[in-house]
Amino acid sequence: MQNDKPLPEIDPINSQFFKGLSEDKLLIQKCIKCGNTQFYPKAICVKCYSVDLEWVKSSGEGKVYSFTEINRVIMNSKEFEKEVPYVIASVELKEGIRLYSRILSENGKNVKIGDPVRVVFRTVSEEIGLPEFKLL
Ligand SMILES: [Zn+2]
Known part of the structure; x- marks a missing residue:
């Protein structure tokens, strides 16, 4: 967990959301009223404005x-610099x-683009996990 x-x-x-990731679960918000799913976590449903979210x-x-x-890291943690090159993607679940x-x-x-991926979990503390994806 370093x-x-x-x-x-x-x-x-x-x-x-982050607690779920620390327990190997990728949780997303779903509106109880209209069924909309959304990310990132918000206080209300972006479609119908209901506060009834689950x-x-x-x-995954x-x-x-x-x-x-990413081949070069500017003005960021030196820990990222150690890992270049790496890939950041917009993943469509x-x-x-x-x-x-x-x-x-x-x-x-x-x-x-279009490659299938599956989530893997990186736990950094008891309260925070981070999602990463591997190619299938
Ligand atoms: Zn809704």
């Missing part, structure tokens, strides 16, 4: 919607939402 990188700021709205477990499966290979995440691959050489 981590030398900046961590997300935890607040009452996103705490469940957390549901995502399949999706595809690469878009990606970029089967549930229809997109999130930015790291793709675990060999220097990004094999990543293509």
Whole structure:
């Protein structure tokens, strides 16, 4: 559980999301009223403005919607610099939402738009986990 990188700021709205990741669960918000799923965590449903939201477990499966290979780190943690090159992607989950995440691959050489991916979990504390995705 060692981590030398900046961590997300935890607040009452996103705490469940990061706690879920620390327990190997990718949770997404679903509106009880209209069924909309959304990411990132919000206080209300972005479609119908209801505050009745629940957390549901995502399949953790999706595809690469878009990606970029990071080769240089500017004004950021030196811990990231040690890991270049690495790939950051917009991943579209089967549930229809997109999130930015790291793709675990060999220097990004094999990543293509549309590639199927599955979530893996990196636990950094009891309260915070981070999602990463591996190519299938
Ligand atoms: Zn709604």
